[in-house]
Amino acid sequence: MGGSVPTTYDEPVHIAVIGGTGIQTLPDFSLAATLTVDTPWGAPSSPISILHHPSPTSGKPIPIAFLSRHGPLHQLAPHEIPNRANIAALRSIGVRTVIAFSAVGSLQEVIRPRDFVVPDQIIDRTKGIRPFTFFEGGMVGHVGFGDPFDEGLAKVVRQCGHALEGDGVTLHDKGLLICMEGPQFSTRAESNLYRSWGGSVINMSALPEAKLAREAEIAYQMICMATDYDCWRNGGEDVNVEMVMGHMKANSQNARRFVAAVLNELSKEEHAEQVLARHLEQHSKFGGSITHKEGRNPETEKKLQWLFPGYFD
Ligand SMILES: CSC[C@H]1O[C@H](OP(=O)(O)O)[C@H](O)[C@@H]1O
Ligand SMILES: Nc1ncnc2[nH]cnc12
Numbered sequence: 001m002g003g004s005v006p007t008t009y010d011e012p013v014h015i016a017v018i019g020g021t022g023i024q025t026l027p028d029f030s031l032a033a034t035l036t037v038d039t040p041w042g043a044p045s046s047p048i049s050i051l052h053h054p055s056p057t058s059g060k061p062i063p064i065a066f067l068s069r070h071g072p073l074h075q076l077a078p079h080e081i082p083n084r085a086n087i088a089a090l091r092s093i094g095v096r097t098v099i100a101f102s103a104v105g106s107l108q109e110v111i112r113p114r115d116f117v118v119p120d121q122i123i124d125r126t127k128g129i130r131p132f133t134f135f136e137g138g139m140v141g142h143v144g145f146g147d148p149f150d151e152g153l154a155k156v157v158r159q160c161g162h163a164l165e166g167d168g169v170t171l172h173d174k175g176l177l178i179c180m181e182g183p184q185f186s187t188r189a190e191s192n193l194y195r196s197w198g199g200s201v202i203n204m205s206a207l208p209e210a211k212l213a214r215e216a217e218i219a220y221q222m223i224c225m226a227t228d229y230d231c232w233r234n235g236g237e238d239v240n241v242e243m244v245m246g247h248m249k250a251n252s253q254n255a256r257r258f259v260a261a262v263l264n265e266l267s268k269e270e271h272a273e274q275v276l277a278r279h280l281e282q283h284s285k286f287g288g289s290i291t292h293k294e295g296r297n298p299e300t301e302k303k304l305q306w307l308f309p310g311y312f313d
Contacts, residue, residue, distance in 0.1 A: 009033040009050045009063065012094025014275050015266055016048075016065035017259060018086070020205060021103040022248030024068045028256060029053055032063060037092060040303035041084035041131075046072045048089060053260075055267050062267045065095055069205060077183045078204035084131055087212040088307050096277040097153065098213055099262055100222040101255065103248050104177070104201040105185075105230035105239055107194055113243075114251045115170045116258060117201050117224040118157050119177035122148045123194075124207050127181045132208035134215050134284075138297025139304055139312070141215070143287045148210050150219035152274045153266075157221055160261040168254045175200030177224065179207040185239050191232040202230055216307065217284055219277040223262075225255055285311040 009032065017026060029051035036047050046068040052061035067086055070076045090098065104117070111117060126132075135141030161171035178194045180186060182204035186194070194202060201224050213220035227247040228239035237243070248255075266275055273279075285308065296312075304312055 005031055006033040007035065009035060009093070011063060013050060013063040013065045014094055015062070015097045015099070015263065016067060016090045016095040017263070018098055018100040018209070019066060019068050020101045021070065021074070022245060022252060023101050023255060024070075024072060024074065025049075026051060026066050026256065026259065028260060029064065032061070035093065037089040039085045039088040039092065040306050041088055042082050044086045044089040045069055045076055045081055048093065053263050053267060056264050057268060064263055065090060065093060069209075079130055079181065079183065081205065083208050083212050084134060087209070087216050087218065088134070091216045091218060091307060096218055096280075097266065097275045098218050098220045099153070099157070099259065100206075100209060100220065101259065102203045102205055102222055102224050103227045103244050104203040104224040105228050106201055106226040107178070107191065107199040107230060107232065109233075111172055111175070111200060111226050112170070113226050113228060113247045114254075115172060115226045116161055117172040117175040117226065118154055118161065119175040119201065119206075119222055119224055120147070120149055120154065121176045122206055122210065123176065123178050123197065123199065125178055125180040126207050129181070130208055132211055134212065134304065134307060137300040138291065138295070139300045140291045141284060141287050142290070143215050143283055145211060145214055148214070149221050150277075152279070153219050153221035156265050156271065156274070157223060157262055160265050161258060164254070164258060164261060169258060172200070175224070177206055177222070178202040180204055186230060188231050191230045195232055201226060214280075215284055217277060217280040217282070219274065219280060223258065225251060284308060
């Protein structure tokens with residue numbers, strides 16, 4: 001191999017981190033492989049890096065998949081992200097837990113730039129232009145999405161975030177996340193409307209990522225970091241990219257420490273069932289098979305067989 005990074009990885013990888021704006025890599029981990037995965041929904045945003053994280057109990061390396069949502073050079077706008085390919089590629093290598101990271105605008109005074117939020121609800125303000133389901137084109141399916149994030153993962157994330165508090169980390173345990181279409185930021189009227197709905201934070205990327213993760217039976221939790229007060233705050237400067245990037249860069253060390261603490265905790269044997277998302281297993285087998293066998297589109301069936309081997313025989 002002459003020192004080059006392997007392009008295959010033989011073991012299943014159960015945990016993934018999806019990095020957002022300002023988190024294009026996780027440099028503190030050792031790179032074990034770089035995988036180029038093709039899926040029936042096309043190529044993901046970036047090659048998947050397999051990183052080695054030492055198990056806190058045995059010291060044995062635990063593989064973690066890392067995917068950069070906007071591409072390695074941030075070349076994909078929120079509406080151009082191949083979310084189906086990203087989630088399908090992660091599931092195909094064994095991933096059942098995703099920790100997603102996002103830079104968000106704050107819709108509340110108490111959530112200050114650089115604060116972290118573990119959202120527990122979402123309002124969908126995307127415009128239907130992003131492909132948002134695996135179940136279409138002759139294979140109808142419906143999965144529950146009442147709680148868009150995984151409460152078991154959220155508990156672990158909150159515990160890790162609180163353990164870092166006072167050390168440059170402020171954490172808000174819950175929050176209503178507004179996911180807007182973008183790529184332009186909101187109008188002031190929209191920003192105030194979201195505040196009147198009780199919105200805590202706003203981004204452009206939680207959806208359809210979280211919906212597709214649920215369809216793929218992957219436990220999913222987003223960690224948000226506030227970078228601005230959007231445009232609702234009288235007397236404050238309106239959000240701009242420089243502001244977002246400035247806060248992300250200034251606090252990236254804390255963001256990475258937070259993610260590392262979560263990976264550390266999830267690597268413990270006691271979380272094995274949670275990491276494998278046993279509570280979601282086979283949900284899509286039953287929710288995703290309501291089209292009678294003879295009514296299915298064979299092409300769609302083939303794609304879904306790729307994603308869920310053995311489910312729809
Ligand atoms: C650069 S500001 C808008 C951009 O930032 C957030 O990205 P991500 O969620 O991937 O961290 C937001 O969702 C927008 O895509
Ligand atoms: N104000 C904002 N609106 C939408 N997405 C964002 N990401 C960071 N800040 C944002």
